[in-house]
Amino acid sequence: VTGSLDGIRVLDLGTRIAAPFCAGLLGEQGAEVIKIEQPGSGDFMREIGPFIDSDDGPYSLFWAVEGRGRKSVTLDLRRPEGQALLRRLAEQCDVLVENFRPGTLERWSIGPSDLPDRLVTVRISTFGQDGPYSARPGLDRLGIGYGGLLHLTGYPDRPPVRVGVTISDYLTGVFAAHAAVAALYARDARREGRGAVIDASLYGASLRILEWTIAGYDRLGVVRGRQGNRLDNSAPLDNYPTADDKFVCIVAGSDANFERLCKAMERPDLLDDARFTRLADRAAHGDVINGLVGEWTASLPADEIERRCVAHDVPVATAYTAADMFADPHFAARGDLATIDDPVIGPVRQQAAYPRVVGEDLPNPAGAPRLGEHTDDVLGDLLGLDADEIARLHREDVV
């Protein structure tokens, strides 16, 4: 069985993470993805670490992940001939994804009004395509900052802390992929071939998942802040240290889960303690009960804590490192760590495609392409250029 988007062709004009990730997700659903890169330099992701030695010199493992599942075509979009070729390529494609500063594509005469009506164009930017801040420089951290996720993350007694990955880039990429496929659906099912232009801002993606934060301010005047790992109205609940220097998250706020946890801890006496009888009691004595749970976890290795909690149906998680994932039988059984065949450094374990479709083989993306690896093939096959013409474009550094 082929992927859902088999037959769809995507132009990835993005750099760094958000837009290329969006294009790659369409690829994981079966689309063909053609990445357009600046001749000579290519995507900035090729330049950032961590690096591994290779026959080609230091090679970015970050690029090996984010660049996978696509072809690479070099094309100088700053020159009119490159722009003309881009317009011709767009005629052969269904989706175009980009994350330049707003106005850049228009300046290069490859904006939506220069491109076919049937194209679905995904425009990702820090602040969106319009509004007073749209021309400002930006990147992932500004997305979580203005989008409100940063202020909510961390400990109350410390500055807000970033999420450990570039979350607004990824989140925006997935939202945009969703909207792009919906626009494709409408184009082919109901709109007689008319595409759409999607405006996805980084800050907007964080804002969209901000729970009750906006409503709470509007109707209660509550300015929500950081709470660390505990909640005022629930206990026990925290990330607790273990005897083997890991952390386990235990969620046992409800009366039912607390009773189960007491059994897992072999502490039935806690159930008779008036401070811990009901959720509200435990919340009022959160430091005490969280402290007791923490003493217990500190006496055992993480895997034993997990074993005892699972035996009593208490929700538990170890804060997994990469090493934990490689050793985990569940990850192995589900094939979550895929082996991607990189053209420069060979097999590299990476996160697999996500989510899966039941009964279908997981797609296994091709490794990240060398810069311009597919330039000649794409220009020949899609645009019908002959070898002399392609050679001239190379000589003149258009590709």
Added chain:
Amino acid sequence: VTGSLDGIRVLDLGTRIAAPFCAGLLGEQGAEVIKIEQPGSGDFMREIGPFIDSDDGPYSLFWAVEGRGRKSVTLDLRRPEGQALLRRLAEQCDVLVENFRPGTLERWSIGPSDLPDRLVTVRISTFGQDGPYSARPGLDRLGIGYGGLLHLTGYPDRPPVRVGVTISDYLTGVFAAHAAVAALYARDARREGRGAVIDASLYGASLRILEWTIAGYDRLGVVRGRQGNRLDNSAPLDNYPTADDKFVCIVAGSDANFERLCKAMERPDLLDDARFTRLADRAAHGDVINGLVGEWTASLPADEIERRCVAHDVPVATAYTAADMFADPHFAARGDLATIDDPVIGPVRQQAAYPRVVGEDLPNPAGAPRLGEHTDDVLGDLLGLDADEIARLHREDVV
């Protein structure tokens, strides 16, 4: 112009956040969403705070946000008659979204094999539909724990800290919505009406966005950890305190941005300091240069820091609170805070639909429904039940 998924009908069997959020995103793209709730109790989100007083008693603002944009039909899926009605409803729908523990739908005879082939079924769960952990209890925090995002978030000298919202719920919901629409596209464009079953685990969503973490362990043996807000290889970069008790994120690691920041700070002398000449120099003296920037930010209010940085094209963000968003002209210009008309408490400002489609009005979702508000209409219109039959179902607590 109607939404991209106009004409698509979605059954939301979800509770809490991940699955209902997925269904709601399909709704924001134009689909009709029918939420199935347990008679008497309904979705757990109706029970958690923050609450506002209303004529109906304490009313959950969290529910007002997560429940919006759908109809509510009560139906007891634990009883055979409820299951039979669900199967009939599924005949009239395109997508079904659920997040029960794996095996639950099958036990109720409403699993994928009991439902029409043309249905796209989205199954969200903590650990996925198979594998040794699939039957374990779980929720959002386990997703970030096993998925590796938790271990990477926070300060190195503190336990890992959760992201300030239930990020694995939301992230899984968006990924699943993307896959669901792709499956709809395939069903109607290429697969002659055959749907699909999507298996989206909470931990898998976090894993998918883990950057180079897996590849770095596989090829370099690096067990990636937390780094707080700074990076070893870049400076200045941090969330800095301001004179008005806010925090600003300034990203000025590159040589070009550092030069601009020095101008914004009116400190051209820093450019002549050998410790700060190049990125590698600044990274080696990260504490010094971050300290100097922090002294500067602490002397000014956040809006003045923003103004000076923006004037010099330096990426900057204040860690926005809800109050900041309500006061921000960019949010106002783009309509990011929508007014949703709630049937119980009236107008409530909330995060708007996201992302937008250029040239189309933003969809304005209906307010979160009262429990069972649409039961009679849906049973009558979609299934053709008459008033007597519906009255009997009410009497017998099937609906």
